[in-house]
Amino acid sequence: METYLWITSVWGVYLGIAVFVLGMGLRIYQWATTPKSPVRLGMFPKPATKSGRFFKMLKDTLIAPHSAKIEPKMWIFAMIFHVAALAAFVGHLRILGEYPILPELLGGEHAMNTFAAYAGSIAGTLMLVGVIFWIVRRTFGPYKNLSVPEDYLLLFLLFGVIIMGDHLRFVYGGFIHADTYQEWFRSLLAFKPMFPEKLLSGNVGWSLGTHMLFTDLFLIYFPFSKLVHTIGSFAANYVRSE
Amino acid sequence: MEKVQLETLTGVIDKKMNRQLKQYIDICARCAICKDACHQYVGTGDFKYLPARRAELIRQIYKRYFDKAGRFMPALYEAREPDDNLLDELYDSTYACTGCRRCMYYCPFSIDTAWILSVAKAILIAAGRGNEMLGQLADAAIFKGDNAAMFEGVMLSGFDDISEEVRAITGDPEHRVHVNKEGADVLYVALAGAHSIRPAAVIFEEAGENWTISMFEAANYGFFYGDTEKARLITKRYIDEAKRLGVKEIVVPECGHAYRVAEFFYEAWSKEPMPFKVTHILEKVDDYIKSGRITVDKGLIEGKVTYHDPCQLGRNGGKFEQPRDIVKAVTDNFVDLTPNRAEQWCCGGGGGIVAMEEFKDVRLKSGAKKVEQLKASGASVLACPCENCRLQIEELNEVHELGMEIWQVIDLVVAAMPLPGNQKGAEATE
Ligand code: HEM
Ligand code: SF4
Ligand code: SF4
Numbered sequence: 001m002e003t004y005l006w007i008t009s010v011w012g013v014y015l016g017i018a019v020f021v022l023g024m025g026l027r028i029y030q031w032a033t034t035p036k037s038p039v040r041l042g043m044f045p046k047p048a049t050k051s052g053r054f055f056k057m058l059k060d061t062l063i064a065p066h067s068a069k070i071e072p073k074m075w076i077f078a079m080i081f082h083v084a085a086l087a088a089f090v091g092h093l094r095i096l097g098e099y100p101i102l103p104e105l106l107g108g109e110h111a112m113n114t115f116a117a118y119a120g121s122i123a124g125t126l127m128l129v130g131v132i133f134w135i136v137r138r139t140f141g142p143y144k145n146l147s148v149p150e151d152y153l154l155l156f157l158l159f160g161v162i163i164m165g166d167h168l169r170f171v172y173g174g175f176i177h178a179d180t181y182q183e184w185f186r187s188l189l190a191f192k193p194m195f196p197e198k199l200l201s202g203n204v205g206w207s208l209g210t211h212m213l214f215t216d217l218f219l220i221y222f223p224f225s226k227l228v229h230t231i232g233s234f235a236a237n238y239v240r241s242e
Numbered sequence: 243m244e245k246v247q248l249e250t251l252t253g254v255i256d257k258k259m260n261r262q263l264k265q266y267i268d269i270c271a272r273c274a275i276c277k278d279a280c281h282q283y284v285g286t287g288d289f290k291y292l293p294a295r296r297a298e299l300i301r302q303i304y305k306r307y308f309d310k311a312g313r314f315m316p317a318l319y320e321a322r323e324p325d326d327n328l329l330d331e332l333y334d335s336t337y338a339c340t341g342c343r344r345c346m347y348y349c350p351f352s353i354d355t356a357w358i359l360s361v362a363k364a365i366l367i368a369a370g371r372g373n374e375m376l377g378q379l380a381d382a383a384i385f386k387g388d389n390a391a392m393f394e395g396v397m398l399s400g401f402d403d404i405s406e407e408v409r410a411i412t413g414d415p416e417h418r419v420h421v422n423k424e425g426a427d428v429l430y431v432a433l434a435g436a437h438s439i440r441p442a443a444v445i446f447e448e449a450g451e452n453w454t455i456s457m458f459e460a461a462n463y464g465f466f467y468g469d470t471e472k473a474r475l476i477t478k479r480y481i482d483e484a485k486r487l488g489v490k491e492i493v494v495p496e497c498g499h500a501y502r503v504a505e506f507f508y509e510a511w512s513k514e515p516m517p518f519k520v521t522h523i524l525e526k527v528d529d530y531i532k533s534g535r536i537t538v539d540k541g542l543i544e545g546k547v548t549y550h551d552p553c554q555l556g557r558n559g560g561k562f563e564q565p566r567d568i569v570k571a572v573t574d575n576f577v578d579l580t581p582n583r584a585e586q587w588c589c590g591g592g593g594g595i596v597a598m599e600e601f602k603d604v605r606l607k608s609g610a611k612k613v614e615q616l617k618a619s620g621a622s623v624l625a626c627p628c629e630n631c632r633l634q635i636e637e638l639n640e641v642h643e644l645g646m647e648i649w650q651v652i653d654l655v656v657a658a659m660p661l662p663g664n665q666k667g668a669e670a671t672e
Contacts, residue, residue, distance in 0.1 A: 030264070037262040038510035041354050043343060044560035045584060064350040067275045071348075074275060078350075145289050146272050146298070148320040224311035232269035233351045239262055240352035 001205045002195070008209040008216060009184070010193040016219035023223025028231065037239075046241040053241040060237040074137075081130025087123040088165070091116065094178040095185040113177045120173070124166040131158050154225055160214035168211055172204045181208075243323055247369070251324050252307045254368045255300075258361045259308075266353045267301050270294055276345035276355070281588045282338060285608035293345035293355040296335040299328055300358050303365075329369055336362040336468075337373045338601050340592030340608075341499075342553035347584060363468020372467055376594050379463035380472045387479040390457050397457055404436050408443045413662035417447040422487065423454035429489040430523070431460040431480045431500070433629055438495050441652040445527060448659065449535040453493075456483040460500035461629070465507070466594025474511035477503055484518055491519045493526055496627035496650050498554030498592065505559065522555065524627055527655055528564040531571050538658040543573045545647075547654075548621035550579065550612075550635065551586040552628030565651055569625050572658035579615045587611040591634025609638040616644055627651045 047053045059065065068075040093099075094116065103112040135155050138147045168176075176198060183196040199205055222228075276293040277283050283291045290296070305312025305321035312321040322328065341356040366372050386393055398421065405418035419439060420426065430446065432438045432455055439455065446453045458479040464472030484492055494500045504520045530536045549569050555561050562583045570576050579586065590608035595601050612635065616624065624646050626632050636648050657664065 027268070031261055031268075034259060034261040034264050037260045037357070038513075039357075040506055040510075041262055041357055043346060043352075043557055043584070044562070046560070060352065061350075066348045067350045069348070070278055071275050074273065078273070142277055142289055142292055143274050146274050146292065146295055148272070148298075149318045151272055153318065226269060226271050229269035229271055229351060232265045236262070236265050236269060236351045236353060239354075240346070 001209070002200060004209045005195060005199070005205050006193075008213040009195075010188060012212060012216035013188060016216035020219040020222055024228070024231070027223055027228050031232070031235070040242055041239050042242040043240055053238065056241050057234060057238040060240065061233050077130050077133040080126050081134075084123040084126035084130065087119065088127060091120055091123060095181045096189075097182065097186075098178070116178065117169070117173050120169050121166075124162060124169050127162050128159075128166060131155060131162060135159065150225055153221070154218075154227065157214055157218040157221065161211065161218055164207060164211035164214060167207050168204070172207065176204060243325055248323065250368050251303070251365050254364045255304060255308065255361060258364055262354070263358060263361065266297070266351075266358055267304050269351055270297065270301070270353055271351075272298070273350070276349050276353075279345045279348040281342070281344070281590055281611050282340070282604060282608040285590070285610045286604055288604075290331055290335045291338065291604070293349075294353075296332075296339060296362070297353070297355050297358040299332045299335070300362055300365075302328070324365065324369070329366065329371055332362050333366055333371055333373075335359075336366060337376075337593075337598060338595060338604055340553070340588050340590065340595055342588035342592055343558055344553070344585075344588055347557060360468060367467070367469055372469070373594075373598060375598055376463050376467035377469075379597065380467045380469065380476065383459075383461075383463060383476045383479075384472060387458065387475065393457065400436070401439070401455075404440050404443065407436070407440055408447065411440075411444050411656070411661055411663040412448060414447070417443070419443045420454040422456055422483070424487050426452050426454035426487060426489050428453040428491050428493050428526075429480065429484045429487060429518075430455050430493045430495070431458065431504075432495050433461055433497055433500075434459045437650070437653075438497075438629075441650065441656040442495065442523060444656050444659070444661070445530065445536060445652060448661075449530045451526075454487060454489070456480055456487070458483060460494050460497055460504075462499060462503050463594060463597070465499055465503055466597075470511050473503070473507070477508050478512065481508070481512075481517075489518065491521055493521050493523050495523055496629065496652060498552035498559070498628040498630065501559050501561075502554040522559070522561055522564075524561065524565045524568060524651055527652065528568050531568060531655075536655075537660060538572050538655060539660050540572060540574055540658070542658045542660075543623065543654060545622035546575045546577055546620060547573045547623040547625060548577050548579055548616070548619045549582075550589060550624060550626045550631060551583060552626065552631045553586070553588050553592055555627060556586055557584045565625070565627055568651055568655060572654055577619050577621055579619050587615060589631045589634045589638070591630045591632075592628075594630075596630050596633045605634065606637065606641060609634060613638055613642050613644065616646065621646070623647045623649060623654075625649050625651045625654050 047056050064075065103109055106112050106115050137143050138151060180196050180198045184199060187194045199208060272294055274294060280291060280293050302320055302322050303324050305319040306316055306323060312319050336359045339356055339359050343354060343356050346352055346354045401419045401421050408417050409415060428451055430442055430453055432442065462473055462476045464476045492504060494504050501522050509516050531538060547569055549566055551562060589612045590605050595605050624635065626635060626648060627650065632648055639646050639648060
């Protein structure tokens with residue numbers, strides 16, 4: 001198990017982060033160095049001022065009001081997934097270090113762990129719901145016809161990440177808390193990788209390793225997939241109002 | 243596929259590529275939110291008309307030849323070469339697209355499918371598969387530009403006839419159609435046909451405008467065909483005339499794509515700033531009414547009136563209110579369609595599709611939403627400032643027995659002007 005952990009949760013993480021950062025950098029560089037469309041592609045109504053257009057871009061990207069109007073069901077599930085993903089991302093920051101203030105507000109470390117357990121369980125479940133909705137949606141009709149293997153690969157990786165994350169949360173969440181993962185993750189950041197004893201005993205290592213395996217693959221594939229919409233959507237929605 | 247041919251096609255993509263296209267190709271999530279935005283997909287249920295599917299064909303070629311990940315793992319992206327199967331489907335889905343950009347309106351990333359399809363058209367043309375009809379119409383327009391003298395006699399006598407009709411309507415013996423008048427303020431770029439010139443002439447003359455027309459019409463089949471060089475040459479005909487006559491302003495007629503071409507595309511094609519102010523005729527008319535330069539009477543138009551936003555004038559041109567204000571100035575009995583303005587359904591007649599017989603079936607089916615809207619409005623008169631929309635809606639009107647009158651907006655205005663020779667109704671679009 002220790003070897004598995006070293007591959008997935010040390011070297012895999014380094015590789016995943018490196019490919020992700022370089023890949024996204026390359027994609028942004030490609031966009032930035034391709035000349036702009038000679039035709040103004042904006043549509044109406046559009047705000048008259050630059051700041052108006054900027055805020056409309058933010059609204060169109062973060063809330064997607066037009067999509068909500070035409071396909072409310074899809075919009076709700078997409079919102080559920082993306083908001084839960086954002087929450088999960090913020091939650092994961094705890095493995096970098098404890099939040100400031102929040103533990104005191106909640107009344108100590110124990111309360112903080114309880115809060116994290118609830119928040120994480122909710123976010124993890126909602127993400128799962130969102131991803132399952134998308135997977136099911138891509139199995140029939142025009143959604144299936146429009147899908148290419150890339151779509152299923154991404155959903156598969158995502159499903160793996162989430163299922164294993166939820167597994168860690170629901171099975172081991174009661175007695176392994178952020179401080180343990182923190183020890184491991186900060187050792188990675190310090191380039192002195194190690195695993196605390198708690199992660200090596202019992203079976204938790206298999207779960208963590210698998211969570212990280214899916215995560216590594218997801219990060220590696222991310223820049224070469226349609227998920228570059230995380231950045232591109234802002235640019236494209238700005239052009240809408242230009 | 244032969245190597246030379248392939249290189250030609252990929253060369254087209256290379257030449258056309260720009261930042262927005264690349265982003266559109268890279269980021270589409272294939273979420274299919276755009277599917278119910280497209281009147282053609284909704285009207286036919288045919289997968290090839292799903293907006294993202296149309297763009298997907300270009301993405302497949304792009305991934306195969308331009309994208310490292312796509313070349314490394316083509317199967318993952320269904321990347322493939324532009325073989326006959328692909329080009330056949332591309333032809334159908336590209337030339338059928340009316341360029342309404344309703345899909346872009348609803349897409350969470352505002353992906354402009356019609357813009358992606360401009361690359362598709364360039365590919366099809368390079369493969370010798372451009373639509374023949376549109377190509378011929380474009381060439382004919384360019385021929386006319388090069389041989390204007392050949393057409394002059396016939397056109398001048400046509401303008402004389404129209405002047406006669408204008409005088410009969412306004413009762414003013416001085417009124418006429420001004421042709422190639424140097425020092426005019428406004429060049430009105432009409433459509434071919436008296437119906438586009440007569441009511442405009444009545445309005446301009448009554449408003450005391452210093453105006454002129456030239457030999458060249460505003461319609462641009464080079465734009466629909468997808469050849470930017472042809473499209474540029476066709477537009478350049480009237481731009482050159484405007485320069486020669488020294489006008490200050492170009493006024494485009496009730497034609498959707500003509501406005502978009504003049505206001506948004508010509509600068510990009512000619513790589514020079516548009517030297518004139520571009521105005522839509524309905525902006526002018528709205529201004530004349532509001533400033534009292536022409537008078538209109540409410541009550542001369544009978545029946546409930548509704549209004550259709552042509553996509554190129556509304557969502558893509560930003561002229562939502564002026565035409566409505568005009569219609570509301572001539573009648574108290576106005577009702578809007580639902581949805582309207584930026585969300586207005588495309589009638590199904592844009593993009594040159596009315597000129598392509600082979601798409602008649604999908605065109606008529608794609609009008610289903612428009613028919614539904616028109617019926618729900620309970621109106622008996624439709625004002626519609628776009629020639630292609632009117633052709634389509636008139637046909638829908640017949641096929642579905644809606645019994646509506648379809649009017650140009652300027653005809654409606656002339657019919658509402660208290661003029662001696664105004665036989666109301668006679669001016670309804672022929
Ligand atoms: C901020 C603007 C964003 C918008 C408007 C947006 C919108 C969308 C949409 C419409 C889908 C399509 C779902 C489908 O049918 O597959 C999607 C999928 C997805 N998005 Fe986003 N997204 C945004 C940001 C992000 C961010 C920041 C992430 C970061 C992780 C992300 C991750 C994903 C993932 C993992 C999927 C599922 C991919 C799949 O279905 O295969 N998105 N997004
Ligand atoms: S709505 Fe936009 S992102 Fe979704 S499939 Fe259509 S074009 Fe692609
Ligand atoms: S531009 Fe209009 S016709 Fe073309 S794909 Fe989009 S919605 Fe359909």
